[in-house]
Amino acid sequence: MDYEIMMNGTVRIGQHAPDFEATTTMGTRTLNDYKGKWLILFSHPR
Amino acid sequence: MIAFAKMNSEFEAKNACLLGLSVDSNSSHLAWVLDIYQKTGIKLPFPIIADRSGEIARKYGMISNNVDNTATVRNVYIIDNLGIVRLVLVYPMNVGRCIPEILRALDALQTADKEEGMAGANWLPGEPIIAPIPQTIDGMFERLDEIKKNKNGISWYLSFK
Numbered sequence: 001m002d003y004e005i006m007m008n009g010t011v012r013i014g015q016h017a018p019d020f021e022a023t024t025t026m027g028t029r030t031l032n033d034y035k036g037k038w039l040i041l042f043s044h045p046r
Numbered sequence: 047m048i049a050f051a052k053m054n055s056e057f058e059a060k061n062a063c064l065l066g067l068s069v070d071s072n073s074s075h076l077a078w079v080l081d082i083y084q085k086t087g088i089k090l091p092f093p094i095i096a097d098r099s100g101e102i103a104r105k106y107g108m109i110s111n112n113v114d115n116t117a118t119v120r121n122v123y124i125i126d127n128l129g130i131v132r133l134v135l136v137y138p139m140n141v142g143r144c145i146p147e148i149l150r151a152l153d154a155l156q157t158a159d160k161e162e163g164m165a166g167a168n169w170l171p172g173e174p175i176i177a178p179i180p181q182t183i184d185g186m187f188e189r190l191d192e193i194k195k196n197k198n199g200i201s202w203y204l205s206f207k
Contacts, residue, residue, distance in 0.1 A: 009104055009105045009106060009107050010107045011105075011106050011107055011123065011131050011134065012131065012134075013131055013132060013133065013134060014130065014131065015130070015131050016129050016130055016131070017123065017125045017129050017130070017131050018102075018105045018106060020095075020101075020102045020105070022067075022095040022096070022097065022102060023072050023095070023096050024065075024072070024093035024094060024095050024096065025072060025075050025076055025079055025090070025093050025094045025096075026092075026093035027093075029065065029093055029095065031125075031129065034063055034065075034125070034129075035127070035128075035129060036127050037061055037062065037063050037127055038060065038061055038062035038063070038124065038125065038126055038127055038152065038156070039062065039063055039065060039123075039124075039125040040057060040062055040063065040064050040065065040122065040123075040124055040125075040148065040152070041065050041067065041106075041122070041123045041125060042050065042064070042065070042066055042067070042120070042121060042122045042123070042143075043066075043067045043068065043103065043106075043108040043118035043119065043120060043121045043122075044047060044066055044067065044068045044094075044118065044120065045068065045114075045117045045118060045119065045120065045139050046068060046070060046117055
């Protein structure tokens, strides 16, 4: 995989959101789970 | 987190789901959720991703190496119902986001999509959307006629739907 992307990818407007499969406080979630809905994905420092 | 939680129902009303992320562990997130509940009575209504390896954070560009290469800064990605990224906000560690603005921006995106135009600066719900600018001379004169008839603009490049 490209070192640049590994260090810090960039997501640009108009791009398809990168897929993910994640452990969450409410079970596993994937990007696909949100198809048909708008998703507000936000990060928090700690 | 609490700020987002308080407006969760308003996001849901717009067919939007909130999803948080931090690079801490799921256990520490559960403890955090409990802490919030015990201190404020608020139960977080949306999930928080435990991105321990930072894989998702890096993929999305949530890490600002110059500030801290082990924790994310305050990013927001508004992703539409087709999975396309429509808006990106990046806020620093030391300045929190304005949640009403995120809701307003979501509203603006959805309204502009529906009306096929653009939401101008400081757009608020209920205000008109700006019509797309004509791209040809014919289009321009058509628009001028339309404005004369409907009184819905001040020039060929600024008229409202």
